[in-house]
Amino acid sequence: MNYFDNKTNLKFFYEQNGLSGAFDTDNIYLENAFNEIYKIWLDNFKQIKTVNYLMIAEAPLWGNIKKYIYNPKTNNSQFFYRSDLGDILNRQIDDKEDFIKICNEIGLLIVDISPFPLNSKDTKINYSKNVNGSKKLSYKQYQQLVRLTIPTFFELKIRAITDKKSEHIKTFFRYARVKNNFEDIISRVLVDYKIIKTQNDIGDISQNGGGIDKTKFKEIIDKSPNR
Incomplete structure (x- = not known):
């Protein structure tokens, strides 16, 4: 995977949406972030022996503090608190590094x-959100961006998973709103690579208020033959 192919799609997206003037500045940040995030993700992926559970998320916030679920130098957030995982597994999780290690285990x-x-x-x-002169993407724009980058990003990660996936892999979205808006778009890739059999196999673990529904998540884990 490389940034160049994604950059080409991003530039096209900016041009199509009247954002050409912002591309060069945004791209400097996005290229650096992409390369760092992918390295962190890949290094972590190599630590996983078998992929039993696949959580579909959106994209890291990153920014100056490099906020990312797999960055041990940043704290957990509502996206996935370590206490949530600790409660589900009935285990003590001391810090972010321990959290990542247990996810991999x-x-x-x-x-x-x-x-x-x-x-x-x-x-x-x-x-x-619309703030600081930055505009929120509409769902239509967001879907366009994801469609453009599926062959250069999402599909490549799913392809990498196929060699490590469990026979009984469970797949779910972190957020119901992401499931509702993108399930149709990404399910083809998941079916093609035999991650799921049908679109109906994808669940979600969200709850009102934005946190993780620990009951849903625990049920996925408890019912899995991989437990």
Whole structure:
């Protein structure tokens, strides 16, 4: 996987959406972020023996503090608190590094649908809100961006997983809203690489308020033959 192919798609997206003037500045941040995030993800992926659980997420916030679920130097957030995992597994998890280690031990892998950590401080477009002169992508724009980058990002990660996936791998979205808006788009890739049999096999672990529904997540783990 390389940034160049994703950059080509991103530039096309900016041009199509009247954002050409912001591309060069945004791209400097996005290229550096992409390369760092991918290295962290790949190094972590190599530590997983078998992928038993596949969580589909959006994209890291990243930014100056390099906020990312697999960055041991940043704290957990509502996206996935270490206390949530500790409660589900009935284990003490001391810090972020321990959290990542335990995720790897149980074969839980997180894959984003977008290669770009857009946010309201570093880019002129973002995924969440209109603020600081940065505009929130509409769902139509967001879907366009994901479709453009599936062959150069999401599909390549899913292909890499095939050699490590469990026969009984469980796949789920972190957020229901992401499932509702992108399930149709990414399910073809998951079916093609035999991660799932049908689109109906993909669940979610979200709850009202944004946190993880620990009951849903625990049920996925407890019912898995990989437990």
